[in-house]
Amino acid sequence: MVEKLGSRSRLNLAEQQALSALPHHVVEFGRDRYFSREGDRATHCSVLLSGFAMCHKITASGARQVISIHLTGDLLDVHDGTAETTTSNCQSLSSAAVALIPRTALVALARDMPAIAIALWADMGANASILAEWLLNLGRRDARARVAHLICEMQWRKDAVAHRKSPCATWPMTQEQLADATGLTAVHVNRTLQSLRREGLLAAEPRKLMILDWPAMCDAGDFTPEYLQFGNRGQSGGERTGAFA
Structure with missing residues (x-):
C-alpha cells in the first residue's frame, strides 16, 4: 500500500513509516472467497497484500457485474469513504492475503498528515478514472x-x-x-x-x-x-x- 500510494503522490519517509505502522491484522483467503459483502458494516479498510481480487454487484435476479479488479497493493474499499456499510462485494480471484486496517485509524492518520490524505485522494481519483474507462468500455465498444x-x-x-x-x-x-x-x-x-x-x-x-x-x-x-x-x-x-x- 505504501508503494502504491507513493506512486501517485509524494510521501516522505515519516509519512511512509506512519502508514506502515498502522494497526492491522492479516487474513488469508482461498480462491473465490468473499472478503466482504454489500451491506456489511464498514469498520475496516482492506489492503490486498498478495493475489488478485474483484469487486462486483449483483442484481435482484442474480446477475453479476464486475466493477473492478484488484492487484497486490490495492486498497479494496477506500471508495466507501465514511459510509456505514459496504457498497459492493469483494471476492478473491486467487489465493490472497488481505490486511484489515481499522477505518478510524486510517482516518485519524489522514487528518494528522495531509500528504497521506492527498495520497488517498489521488488513489481514489485514479480508481474513478479507471471506472470511467470501464463505463466507456461497456457502453460504446x-x-x-x-x-x-x-x-x-x-x-x-x-x-x-x-x-x-x-x-x-x-x-x-x-x-x-x-x-x-x-x-x-x-x-x-x-x-x-x-x-x-x-x-x-x-x-x-x-x-x-x-x-x-x-x-x-x-x-x-x-x-x-x-x-x-x-x-x-x-x-x-x-x-x-x-x-x-
Whole structure:
C-alpha cells in the first residue's frame, strides 16, 4: 500500500513509516472467497497484500457485474469513504492475503498528515478514472474491443506493480468472470478470444494467454494507458503474457 500510494503522490519517509505502522491484522483467503459483502458494516479498510481480487454487484435476479479488479497493493474499499456499510462485494480471484486496517485509524492518520490524505485522494481519483474507462468500455465498444481492452489494462497494471515486463504473469480470471466484467456472455467471450487468436494477437496455453503483438492488441482494444495514472511505469513493447483459469 505504501508503494502504491507513493506512486501517485509524494510521501516522505515519516509519512511512509506512519502508514506502515498502522494497526492491522492479516487474513488469508482461498480462491473465490468473499472478503466482504454489500451491506456489511464498514469498520475496516482492506489492503490486498498478495493475489488478485474483484469487486462486483449483483442484481435482484442474480446477475453479476464486475466493477473492478484488484492487484497486490490495492486498497479494496477506500471508495466507501465514511459510509456505514459496504457498497459492493469483494471476492478473491486467487489465493490472497488481505490486511484489515481499522477505518478510524486510517482516518485519524489522514487528518494528522495531509500528504497521506492527498495520497488517498489521488488513489481514489485514479480508481474513478479507471471506472470511467470501464463505463466507456461497456457502453460504446464492441465485444472484441471490450475484451482486448481489459486484457491490455490488466497486463499494463501487472507490469506496473512488478516494475518490469513479466515473462510469465498469472491472471487467474475465468472466462465467466471476464464476461461479467465486460457485459458479455461466457460463450461470446470464448468466441472473441478465439477470433483474437486467429488474428495472431494472442497465443493460448493451459491457464495462460500471451499477447503476441502489443501495438495491434492496443489498437484492437482502443487502449491507451494514460487513464491508469501510472506515468511511464509498466510500459514496454513486444510480447506480454497473462493467464486465464
